[in-house]
Amino acid sequence: MKLKLISSIFILLGYNSFAQNAKTDLSDSLVKDKQVILAKYVPMANGEYLYKGYQIPIDSFINRVNDFRADFNAQIAKDKLSDLSILKEKDVMFYSYNVLAHYQIYYGMDSVGMENFGKVVQEKRGEPNFYKLIDSAQKKAFPKRLSNDERKRLDDIIRKSTDLNDAALFKTSAAYRTWLNDYLKGVQRKKYLADTALGYGGDNVAMLKVIAAEISDPFIKEYLLYTFTGTVIKSVKNAGAKESAYKDFMAGTTNETYKKGIMEIYINYKNMSSNAVSPDFNYTDINGKLVSLKSLRGKYVYIDVWATWCGPCKAEIPFLTKIENDYHDKNIHFVSLSVDRMADKAKWISYVNDNKLQGIQLMADKDFSSDFVKKYNINSIPRFILIDPTGKIVSGDAKRPSDPALRKQFDSLLK
Structure with a gap:
């Protein structure tokens, strides 16, 4: 939990590495302005969460998120297109799960402590006791913590759905895609241990196994395999893992667009490892x-x-x-x-x-x-x-x- 929390702090501060997104035809077209409505219930400004939101007690925060869902669902109920209404309700539901997941990670965060954390990262990097300083700064950044029971309570809500194969929702809801990605990563940590010899990138290799075993819908499975195969080839240091991911994907997909995309990534990788002339700029x-x-x-x-x-x-x-x-x-x-x-x-x-x-x-x-x-x-x-x-x-x-x-x-x- 501590490593996940520290990693999350880096993300909030912008100390994360930026990951490129794969080109897709996916959309987020079901429900607009969710952040605008959410701001009526959760402290936000310009689409960003405010620190005081992380101080709200858990019961109050859950109630606020439930009120947010009820507000939207009342509007959605007026929609005469029943099939679309169901998708819209699901979009808002999974969006609310993501809001609760964000709250769970950042609960108790202190603005002054976070500012100090940022200074430690910027100014103390490279010192022999850097990680001790980081640990101390992290404790000051989070003077309040959720109890284990409170975390479990949130987990039970966030993980309540086990609908991993809704292709129609996957194609049209960014909230569902975010939730599904986080859900599968949780499954990976519990059931599919990464090869420690592969370092940090081992999680992405393990995710290929998770997707193959846990996802049955052909569209979602092929898209996720495409995405994570590209990530493995780009980021994993181990050449054998790259080659295996590439061969498995090319042998298993019939989508020519995905094949072309992975082949391009693979060719770029091979060029970098063959003393080739650099692309120009x-x-x-x-x-x-x-x-x-x-x-x-x-x-x-x-x-x-x-x-x-x-x-x-x-x-x-x-x-x-x-x-x-x-x-x-x-x-x-x-x-x-x-x-x-x-x-x-x-x-x-x-x-x-x-x-x-x-x-x-x-x-x-x-x-x-x-x-x-x-x-x-x-x-x-x-x-x-x-x-x-x-x-x-x-x-x-x-x-x-x-x-x-x-x-x-x-x-x-x-x-």
Whole structure:
């Protein structure tokens, strides 16, 4: 529970890695403005939960969520299309389950404690006692906790439904898809233990077994296998696990669109591991000048793929700055490639200028949908890439600046 809680804190603060979503034809078209109505019952502002909501006693919070459902269901009951009404009621039901799950994770959170937690992550990373400091800060961030009985009570509500195969709802309700994903992950933790030798990515490999065994609806099963197979190929370090996931999926699906998508991810992975020439880019720097990767040939190129909203990315910046200073006269370019949305370009420029970031500062043209980002199968950030002076890939998933092994690699290459 402690690891799950700490991980959840990182997510709330924006210290999580960003995962790319697979391209789909799925929609969220049943019930609009659920957040607007929810804000009548749960403290929210601009679609975000407020800290005071995490202080509400459990009985009161459950009652508020029930009132939210009753409000919507009264509106839905007026709908003359009975089949659609049933789907709408389910959409609101699963949305309410997700609200309760969020409350269960973040109950008792203190705003001052969370601010301190963020400072510890930003300023103390790399210190020998970092994890002790994190543990202490986490306790201050959550001075109040739910009892085991209270957690079980919420679990019984959230997990009340075992409807894992409603294809019509899956296609039209983001709330149901979120609930189902969380439900299956819970099943994985209880029944399908991950191979610890695969590290963090082992959970995604185990999820392939969960989906195959627990889901019977053909549409949902094929979509989830497609999604998690892509995640395994992109993120798991073990080559054997990647190959097995790829072969199993290609042998088991008849969906040509999914096959094409997984094959593209697999080819990108193989290119990164075969000393291939790197895909090029041509992106705008902080001064509005276009910079191509080809124009940087003749030197090694170390690329930091990051975003202003990404906590782990920003935690690496002090280490990156130190390395840039220590190797400034060596045969290497340092490039920071932002995947912030174009709508947030002004925010990116301000962050770079305010923090006096060094190196070549670029912004990708379509955030995570940019060609260069997709060619490197980047499904989370921060991500680091190392390219040699001829433009060939040394590593598509290079060591982080905070890893001492990076300096050893640079020392061996930049003699």
